[in-house]
Amino acid sequence: MGAHSRTRIVVIGGGIAGLHSAALLARDGHDVTLLEQRDEVGGRMGTWRSEGFTFDMGPSWLLMGSVFEHAFRMLGTTMERELDVVRLDPAYRVWHAGGEPVELRSDRAHSEAVFEGIEPGAGAALGSYLDSAEHVASLAVDGLLYNRFESPASLRGTGVVREAGTLARLLLEPLSRRIDRTVTDERLRQILGYPAVFLGTNPYAAPSMYHLMSHFDLVDGVGYPVGGFGTIVEAFARLAAAHGVAIETGARVSTIRVVDGRAVGVEVDRGAGTESLDADVVVAASDLHAVETRLLPERFHARGERRWAKATPGPSAVLVLLGVEGRVPELAHHSLMFTGDWREGFRALDGTVPWPGGDANIYVCAPSRTDATVAPEGHENLFVLVPLPADASIGHGGIDGAGDAAVERIADDAIAQIAQWTGATDLADRIRVRRTIGPADFADWFDAWRGTALGPAHTLRQSAFLRGTTAYRGVDGLLTAGQSTVPGIGMPMCLISAELVLKHVRGDRSVGPLPEPPVDAVAPVDEVGA
Template sequence: MFFMKKVIVIGAGFAGLSAATKLADEGCDVTIIEKNSMAGGRARVFNEKGFVFDMGPSWYWMPDIFERYFAEFGKKPSDYYNLVRLDPSYKVIFNKEEEISLPANMQKLEELFESIEVGSAARLRDFLEKSKYKYDVGIGEFVWKPSISITEFFDIRLASKAISLDLFASFGKHIRKFFKNERLLQLMEFPILFLGATPQNTPALYSLMNYAEIALGTWYPMGGMHEIIKGMVALAKEKGVKFKLSEPVTKIVVEGKLAKTVVTEKGTYEADVVIGGADYHHIENNLLTDKTRNYDEKHWDKQVMAPSSLLFYLGVNRKIDKLTHHNLFFDEDFNVHADEIYTNPKWPSKPLFYASAPSKTDNSVAPEGSENLFILIPIAPDLEDNEAIREKYYHIVMDRLEAYVGHDIRNHVVYKRSFAVDDFKNDYNSYKGNAYGLANTLMQTAFLKPSLKNKKVNNLYYTGQLTVPGPGVPPSLISGLVVAKQVMKENN
């Protein structure tokens, strides 16, 4: 334990909160500086006309990671919020006549698979057994490494495991060893969309995501995803973390090889350690000088980014038929949309989209008789973004949504707000307006990701979705703990 090191954490998202709380628990004097008016990063919340809108993450997967996080401090998630398991986990809509709801019960899921493709129930068990191994090793061991050097992975025990993790096989080829039916393939490839690359360019290692969503379940914290942030903030304050909100950082002052002060629009803060939990590229390009950056602009421009998103937050003054909590509209060609995100970036011609109706589970997020609707269209990062484009896609999506549910929605929308590329840039200083960080391609895995440590400034570290272990809420929690432990190791 090292006592009263002054630590400044830039950014109050999941990773920043995680790192700050761990270091405060170890006796550090920790201050989080956040540009926005509330903690949470992309997981902020807002209230309008009786509706409570989560602004970003809406899926609660890998409950064991949340349990492990709170257990670091002798706590449990249930100390801060009430989790419920969703059943069905989600629904996939292929067209007006064809849809599949994924049951939470494993036996029912096997029966569903078998009804679609004879013999697939046994193959699902085999697939999940292999995926569980990847989860246990990948999430249990690999992602907790700081990945500063390749030598961390030279442990013979881990090296032998790495072979069976299928790091060098593509997820697309891997999944086709088990299933042939196109609908089952779409179901199994769906979680990969959250990793920011096509199944063909994603390592088969990430079949661990299938284990996470099928075996560990899809959950929801009553009150919304921001309840997790509220719990984390309460815990951070309990440990002594101080918060400076609505205070954008303008500069990190480096003297020699040490970051000495963090300058904001409102003041200057001395630091023994600085952790950048804001956008990595923004910190490097806007808060540091050329001589103290890890990576130049050419390096960043070569990185494969995960998608951005066009989001709509809708308050609807009627109930919407047929929708469950999570609904995936795969009623257009996935390959065409993927090409327009990753290969030939443009606004999609016929977008797939996701619709979340948390009010199907939680009465507290919408007035009685109303529906809280969150719509997400994945798009390429750094596209032109204006109100006319957003409105065009609003009607494209609503035409299909209304055709599916069989009744009018638009005339019942009493609140509407959009959020897209320019908002990601403005609110989060997000590189190219990305929503999910770096794509999880093989060449952007582990020590091939941007380093969590500045190589020229000895006491400057990074955490969050642009460094290890990668995008998503559970990886961000892990990222904060990993960087905190590295700080303790190097500054004890």
């Protein structure tokens, strides 16, 4: 396969990784069909509307904005053309049990001043920490994230080789240990440690390499797309279609056909029986566990089950979508609430101790603090995330309290915690719209392994080149994209995984971002059907 060879490509999964993979491949001249089993594209980046509220049902932090900009430029456009992204100020507010909240901005000087005000000497210590975080982030982008990892030679010519000793130490040392050397105040340790949850793990299990995340939230900036994160899905779906991708929803793939060790197409059920669709390349932008244990022919299943038996899942969650009459001014756009013994909370997430109930380490997003379009005037839109063990048996969510008992009880506890910690004691009485989503919903909707909300955790064994490769080993012509594979969890990583797919189809073994093509001229209005 080369850049000028036209191939028939089937992409399984219409999340952001599948949409971007399909768009990139179609722009390169290939015949691309995208199959999504649900009735709408977006995957975990779903949108739900009710009574004038627009709720994001998945990601709600826009970090690493340069990755989004690059992704759009690879499709001949810009992020400014496609989205209205605002920089949040404050970036987020952190609540600690029994204490006053701490407000952070994506501003290095401000962050250092906040740390210094809480712990003398912590400002300078944070400065050194952020210097390292920026340096490691640069190494990661240049040598690790956009790397197909098909052989050890893939690291040659990168800063990764020159600083192999440093990176080895960062991979072997847990993030918590590096944080503990930097600051002593527990509140500051929590601020530096919470980004590990974005990676499906915790600061006690994540390699300290991931302190790079603090560069993105404390310096680089936290963004928000006006209209909600569904606008990102709409943008990539629009661009995919404009470049010629045939997008089919309600099309569930039941089998990836493999002949003589090569993927040759899929069996797909569009609601009227199963049909065969031939392909030269199949891109699985879906849950990799489902690919290995259900979609591939049965002879592959035992190997897949053995591999996943050794894997570590990221957490699941109960999501609570609340339409609230009146405001909750104590909340910022992003608010994090941490209990006093948050390590015990992480132990509950991995099943080491039973789930305690009551107050928990939770996240609350109030996009209506920034965006008037997501709630009726004078109302608040709240998205609450309670991390949980990856266990689909916890149950399904529902509308107006109709979810399974365990899920609704967790939601009730979270609402009570928000009310108590913020002083909004009448919060429960002002709820006009309520919907919960549980681990079993992730399993049913997205074939999510063990009901995880994120994918395999970024532990040492599941990071960088140890996480896997874009080309599925053992089946030629089968490529993988999305949170289950390299480079990992999160919207930016999913966009990068799509570019790795493009590199493979082109036969490109470079290790950094691909050169960006010129931005396309804006089409006249009558040419785009407006």
